[in-house]
Amino acid sequence: MSEDRLLSAKPGTGKWIATTCNGCTSFCAKQIYVQDGRALHIRGNEFSKVHGKASCPRQYLSLQELYDPDRVKTPLLRMNPKKGQGIDPVFKPISWEEAISLFADKIMALREKNETHKYVALRGRYSFLSDILIKNFTTVLGSPNAITHSSLCAEADKFGSYYTEGGWEYRQYDIKNTRYVLSFGVDPLSANRQVSYYCSEWGNMLDHAQVAIVDPRFSSSASKADEWLPIIPGQDSALALSLAHQILVNDGWHKAFVGQFIDGVNRFQSGEVVDPLAFNELHTYGLVEWWNLELKDRTPEWAETVCGISAEQIKRIAQKLIAAAPKVQIWRSRGAQMQHRGAYTTIACHALNGLLGAVDNEGGVIQYNSSREDSVPSAKEFVDDLAKKGLKQERIDRVGRLEWPALKSGKSGGGVLTNVVADSILSADPYKPEIVLGYLNNFTFSAPGTQRWEDALKSVPFVVHVTTNISEFSWFSDLILPGSHFMYEKWGVQGSCGNMHSQVSIIQPIIKRLGDTVDDESGIPWLLAKELDKRGFSNPLAYLKSIRDPETQKEPITGDELGLYAAKVVTQPLWDPAKYVDGDKFSGWDEFLQKGVWNSEPYQFRQLWGKMKTKTGRFEFYSETLKSALSKHAEKHNTDVDEVMRICNYQAQGEMAFIPHYEQPYRFGEPAEYPMLFIDHKSRLNREGRSANNQWYQNNLDIDPGAVKHQDVVKINPIDAQQLGLKNGDRVKITSIQGEIACQVSIFEGVRPGTVAKAFGQGHWAYGKVASKVFGQEALGGNNNTILPPAHEHLSGAAAFYGQIGVRIEKM
Ligand code: MGD
Ligand code: MGD
Ligand code: SF4
Known part of the structure; x- marks a missing residue:
């Protein structure tokens, strides 16, 4: 990014620059009004045929995320080896050189021991370029453990489409x-x-x-x-x-x-x-x-x-x-x-x-239009013999075992079991990792059974977190690397679909980065690869150098150049006149970058019929596709589909396993002890688990029916409230078989009697001064994931946040 592009604007003469929002899985194309290197305003990108200038209210919260005074601005090293909520980690600012050198030493130690599989990379939200840091870098290091957050997100949803009409999407x-x-x-x-x-x-x-x-x-x-x-x-x-x-x-x-x-x-x-x-x-x-x-x-x-x-x-x-x-x-x-x-x-x-x-x-339900972006180039040819041995080890999430079919796209073990990783670490089954890298994730907050993640991370010798804020995951980390803000400070590519079009949009560094940060999806692997190269392990750097500028064939010489070239490579079929097939046409990269979004042709109906x-x-309706997937999974384990059903805790036997049928929901907690059912939901202002340190979030929470500003409330029907002797504003304890949390009562007719509803998002005890009551010590409200049991839907691998979760409500 040239200095004059960032700084040329005199007051009042800023300009709108394209990027992409990551507040949720909508990934809307955006334009940001940038003046003097600062982001001032935001709107939908007029060139998007999916949403145009329209937006949800959460777009504005990204500005407060970006300029959050609690952001991490330099690498931090833990000085207190003792880990726990309420225990000060004593994080000491260090230089990037020191941080990356330490990280590289730890990786080399694993190589020396021939235990490269004990490196685990976890990722939350991402751009298409995250494959560099997470999937491909982890492969070159020799670990099968690139674990995404997908099974916490919505894998069961794709299961429904795949096993009826064949699209895992x-x-x-x-x-x-x-x-x-x-x-x-x-x-x-x-x-x-x-x-x-x-x-x-x-x-x-x-x-x-x-x-x-x-x-x-x-x-x-x-x-x-x-x-x-x-x-x-x-x-x-x-x-x-x-x-x-x-x-x-x-x-x-x-x-x-x-x-x-x-x-x-x-x-x-x-x-x-x-x-x-x-x-x-x-x-x-x-x-x-x-x-x-x-x-x-x-x-x-x-x-x-x-x-x-x-x-x-x-x-x-x-x-x-x-x-x-x-x-x-x-x-x-x-x-x-x-x-x-x-x-x-x-x-x-x-x-x-x-x-x-x-x-x-x-007028009906449509698959996504195909979009023609490329992937980040593969790293396969840069995997050496030592790394190949590591790659042959079982994956840390146990995917593909008899009780964990995770049948993504019809394949036994094709999916991911994010929340199983905590149990694997705790029980050292299949093994205990020695390095855990977390990127844009906060599983100690966002995954059911949060306590397990805290205990698991305590037991890992070296945890690194790439993050904008010190979150509950960072609290258990040994090294914090300051993350670039996803929308404003890095290169990336994302996709979306709606209004009969698919779109692919750019993420670009458009402001002066806050603090001493680098582009996290490209800059961090770049710095790490250079350090590993100095230690005689040159394949990671060789891989990154293979991602060249498609226009000039130049090799990258900085992390930022790597990000730029990777973004160009991935989007080349969309902007290069020599390559493009359909959808919007551009004269080249510069025009694509300026507009910021490529749109597909409109959807053609009934092309899939037959x-x-x-x-x-x-x-x-009778799924031969599911029958085939389940049968292959059973054969792999020398058993039959009935046994797979039993072990995955389904009631179906015989042919019933292949058709949509009724299963009695499994109840977590006996009604006598846990008489109410708990309903988790998203607030309209949730940017996943990332908005609670935002004043605009806390000030506007009552945008949701039954919610109260600045509070974390559980919504209770008046009939139940009367029986329990509760009134508005009372503090209550909510207890499940998993744990207990405290919050405030909001009496609300909009919940079914016998059930209570509570939005996800509050209950942070870290993340910043606004999100927590006492940063590092006391939560503001209660985190739903403390009381949700870490259960799964085993066939898709999805975490089971919903269903019949019994709770008891008591006045405090
Ligand atoms: P987040 O909770 O959003 O993501 O869960 P995760 O994938 O764990 O946490 C992201 C973390 O990344 C932040 O805590 C912060 O530490 C860091 N961070 C924030 N912004 C940035 C950035 O711009 N750059 C970098 N490098 N780091 C950043 C999401 C997951 O949560 C999802 S996808 C869903 S759908 C689930 N929703 C959900 C729910 O509805 N209810 C309950 N109870 N739990 C849920 N958990 C799941
Ligand atoms: P949620 O909104 O998480 O899922 O979006 P959806 O798949 O639509 O689902 C919870 C909904 O189910 C709530 O309305 C809840 O009240 C209801 N519910 C709970 N139990 C039951 C039940 O037994 N039966 C029925 N019928 N309903 C029930 C998820 C999607 O949202 C994802 S995966 C992400 S990562 C994005 N995150 C996100 C966000 O963080 N905030 C906001 N505002 N929007 C988001 N959009 C995306
Ligand atoms: Fe779009 Fe989601 Fe961002 Fe809202 S939060 S602007 S819906 S990506």
């Missing part, structure tokens, strides 16, 4: 043309993906579509919906299956997608088996098997007794779906899916889209 929704939206737990005005786009278009959609929100909590989107269905937590599959039953008995499936009885006479009658030969299926597979095995008995009357939604309301919604099909869309959130037995809920909900012909159809990437090429 999220979806977009054609809300401009839809007539009915049924959401299982998604609150699109607050969270999920492309919040900016959906916020800006939702009001227009309400002019031509009806909305029903299924959520035990009255969310922002429920407040604008036609119907709110306050379901009993964990019982979404009962509702979805009964809707499917009702659609079939009422002749409501979409014939052009699903097919029809050969003689046109509907034989789907409650309780009656149907002859599969009587039905001629078109673009779907296994409808009659699904009916015979599961749906025929899943009446609305049955569902009412299980999920707490009246049969009358279920029937009404089924009729509305039938009337609006195929211009309908069934959305599903982490809340409905990231549950201990949630895998079959994900496919039950998505199967409704199949039944109603909404898949890949106008050509889905499933085993059968069709939308699978």
